[in-house]
Amino acid sequence: MDPKVDRQANAVNVVLDEGVFPRPVGLAAAYRFLERCYVQLERRPGRRLAVRLKGKAPLDEDVLRGLGEEFHNELVNQLVRHQVSERTDQLRAVIVGRALLSAEPAEAAAAAPAADDAACLDYLEDPLGIAVPWEEKHGDKRKTTRRGKK
Amino acid sequence: MATSARRPDAGRSSGPPPAELRLDAEVYSEAAIERARRAFDGLATIAVRRSGRYHLVRFSKVSPDAAARLPDEFGNYALSCLLVHP
Amino acid sequence: MTTRPAGKVRNKRLVPLRWRELDGRILATNDAGDHVWLDRREFDDLMAGRLAPGKRVSRELARKAMLRGKDTEAVLAARVRERSHHVFTGPGLHILILTLRCNHGCLYCHASRQPAGRGGYDMSIETAGRALDVIFQSPSPDLTIEFQGGEPGMNFDVLRWVVEEARCRNADGARRLWFSLVSNLTTLDAAQIDFLADNGVMVCTSIDGPAPLHDHNRRLTGGHSLARTLRTMKAFAAAYRKRKLDPGLAYVNALVTVSKSSLSQPKAIVDEYVKLGQKVIHLRPLNPFGMGKRIWEREGYTADEFLRFYLEALDYIIELNRQGVEMMEKMASLMLTRILTDKDPNYADLRSPCGAGIGQLAYNYDGRVYTCDEGRMVGAMGDDLFSIGDVHKNTYAEIVGHPGVQSLCVASCLECLPGCADCVYAPYCGVCPVYNYVEQGDLVARCAGNDRCRIQMGMFDHLFRRLSEPGMEELLRRWTESRDRSSVYQGRNVETPPPAKGGKTKRDRRRTGKS
Known part of the structure; x- marks a missing residue:
């Protein structure tokens, strides 16, 4: 799941396992990056989801890699949120x-x-x-x- | 991966060349694409057709100030529609 | 890392508990806010169902409804309901921003103030009347109208009109009506003080500490802000005395906004309040809203810096209590009320869901309505996400039915939020989605890295540590015993004015635009 920087496309690509991060989690994490990046998603074989975060302005490699790492953090955040939300649905x-x-x-x-x-x-x-x-x-x-x- | 690419037919009209955006139909619902199409209607002529597992979104007669970012912004909008109107 | 039981949880008598390891012991709480301290072995035995029934801790757990017995669920349900009274009442707090104008230029001002002489930023009587139309559609049996600004005293005619008009509209006494003024007290004259005293308007002001600190933070043209505020406080005390009101009930509240300059002088600030005879001090951290955010780099500080200040002040107040000085810190008092009693203080920062839209509404000077005052401040920064209507265009039903109200309600239901749902302090705490939005770009907090969470955790940790000291609970329980001030502030009411000549009521005058 390491982020792959594509400097030519001014983007970083992350592929996530939907067995670990279900689709709503991937979508919610991607949503959080819409203000900063152009985000596109594509399904890959083996229940995987490819996420491309493209800079709205030219970004250097470190910044792009940082975006990918931030996306990982956001995935974890959204996963916990998703789990707690499902667990407490009725109470809410x-x-x-x-x-x-x-x-x-x-x-x-x-x-x-x-x-x-x-x-x-x-x-x-x-x-x-x-x-x-x-x-x-x-x-x-x-x-x-x-x-x-x- | 979805792509947005300039078509090599520049010069045929006076405006910017048409561009195309390919979005995975297994991720992006038709309803989300349609919402985005309606939202961006005033900025370009937008045609959507299905090609295999992809929605192909073609932008023509793009307003000059929106040309550079239109396909990417459209993609972002369609993605937001997936969450806001699931 | 969360403490885990050593083995599997096999105790079938356990009711749902939350816990946290603190100083080598385990603090556990239930949904009704009871708490118990366990050592590691007791905790493991409890989880495994090995705790001997005769042990002191077993009896304590049973007494506190942490072990299931006869009627335990029914008892817990009744208590949770009592503690959550706020979800049954509807919006009771209505904040009227009478003006954005202010004669102060405070370092941390977050209300997007306008200069005192600038026109176009006062609430009109017409707008105030429409706000009252909305307010009186709230189902809440208690209605508190809080006047804020800017400096609300600079639009006193509208304040006076609102008080009188609200009393007219409540002539049948269907609601318990309260008024509150948040003011720097530097613009009020004797007649205005008399009006506020006669009409039972509660008054709250800011005193940041000794004069050099206060006057540094709260800059007033011509200086001497504190001296002028204190002069008016004395005038209020005299007005209350003249009306033979109990000084234990009739007084001006004061609060401290903690600036960077305050951090080094917690004791001096407390001493200033003692010197002034104040029995309550409210130590509030800076918030990042409005102008506060723009000057954060100059005046801001970390959560840890605030906590160091706060805890030193708190410990000092407790020490003063031991020496016989009557004084309490307001935030701690509210937290202790949640910890030690089943009373619901309905304080916006410590309730779930938060009050936005369902417990309070904020009415800007121009009639725009916000979920809360914090939301209004974000609006002053140019982001109207928390605007949920306009008194000139929308009914009460449209305003509280706005999707934004539902979003904030869901986002602040902490029993269902990551990081909060399992937090040992969930029965006592509350979140602010507006703060989360400003600080983290999301209505739902990410507790890691959330300064508000860090501060509240730190306060709760410290209060529980202190509560576990011998004799301390008895002392701190006094902080939860607030006296009922309704005899002074709710019942007081100059006689409902008769209709004006020609049979016009105040309401009619509002409609014709004449006051």
Whole structure:
């Protein structure tokens, strides 16, 4: 995974193993370099992803190599973030959902069940319409109706 | 690796020569490419076609001030679309 | 490196714990903020399920809901809920930037100040009225309107109007209404001081230390900033006395912004506060926002330099306490409240998720709304990432429904953040995504290399070290016992003014643009 400097292209190339760094991790790391570099990705055989970081201005070899090394660090950062995010997915949904709901306007909050009541609700009641499919809420009403009749 | 290359047809029109960008379709979704195409629409005439596992993005009638960076900027934008609109 | 148990975790009675090795011992905490100290052997025995039930540490673990027993989950859930009261209330803090003008030119000013005489930077009554429209749509039962600037005292007419208008709008007493003024106190006259005292407006000012240090940091045309601030503080004390208010409740708060010049004089700064009779000192590090970042190279310092200063000051205050001097440090007091009690002080720096958009909103002088004051400062640097609306164009629902609010909420939910989720101090701490964005280019902190994290870790480490000393918990617990100031600041209210002649209310006058 050593960075390979391509001076002619003013770029550094890194190839990463998607078995270690899953695609979302590689993408997230690449995203962090968009302001400083032109970034292009390409899949390689054997679950590998090639990443090219090209300088927006001419860069010398040390700077290019440094970019590649920084990219490695960012991969580790994003990998941990990804793992923690997956592990705490449900917890985040509960805390953030509760906090955002509490900030809603006074009238909306009054209409929503109180936290204590919410614990007693049958999940089938779905007062906030969470179970309503996205298409039914926001999509073409005719299509939804037709599908509903089938 | 994806490439952006000047086509050897310079001089055929008064503007900068068309350029082409090749993006791996196994990484870049069609939706991301289309979002980028729409975003860059005012800066060039952009044609996208599929060639094997690649999206070929061809830029012509490029506005002179954007010519040098357009394919690379397009690539960056398409990459950001992958994350912002997965 | 994280401490690991010697063997496999086999103790089926364990509830989820976080731990950290500190000075050769292991500090463990649970989600409800209980903590326990273990030696290495006890820790390994606990993890392996070998700890004898009769041992002192076993009894302590059971008492602190770290070992599962009857109803443990229910008890923990109730306590976590109490400690997280802030996620159930909505935005209660509303910061009004009454003006960007200021008569000071402080070395570390981060509020993008404008010169005192420059026009076009004051909040108008029309904008203030629209801000109140937004504020009163918040579901929070407590509404605190905090006046900031620049120097908010330089737009006192609008301050006065907001106080009176907010009281009119709350005539039915549906909300508990609080007002707070953050001021350098050098522009207020006697009538204005009387108005603030009559209306229970809390006042907070800056005192950076002895006059040479304060006046060096906080430059005022004509000099003598500290002397002028102290003169006004005395006038407030007299006004409170005249109204027979309890001096233990009615007083001007003060805080220290720690500059490079402060680092060598922690004791002198504390002594200055003791001399002034202040019971609380708040030692705040410089932040990198706004103008502060541009002058960071000249006035900045490392996290370690700040920590050295802070811990020396803290230890000195504790020593003064032992000698009978009543004084506490505000940040430590808030941390101790999180550590030693289940109270939720709802302090923006120590809550998860942070308050941005869901606990507070900042209204710029021109009506733009930001997630928080820090976000507003980033806006002053030319980056409006944290702007979530405009009182002239958007409703409250649109403002709090802005995607930026959701992003900051997710990015500050530290139970779910790398480096924080497993940190032993997670039950007490909080993160600032705006700080992370400014310092690390990302809303989510990379704890390694994050100075804010380093400072807070250092503070928590030190507090826990001190708490483990014999008799120290009793002394420091006093720092968590804040007196309820509502009798002075919340209930006070000059009578709701009658409608103006012709039946016009203040609200009507706002609409016609006449005050």
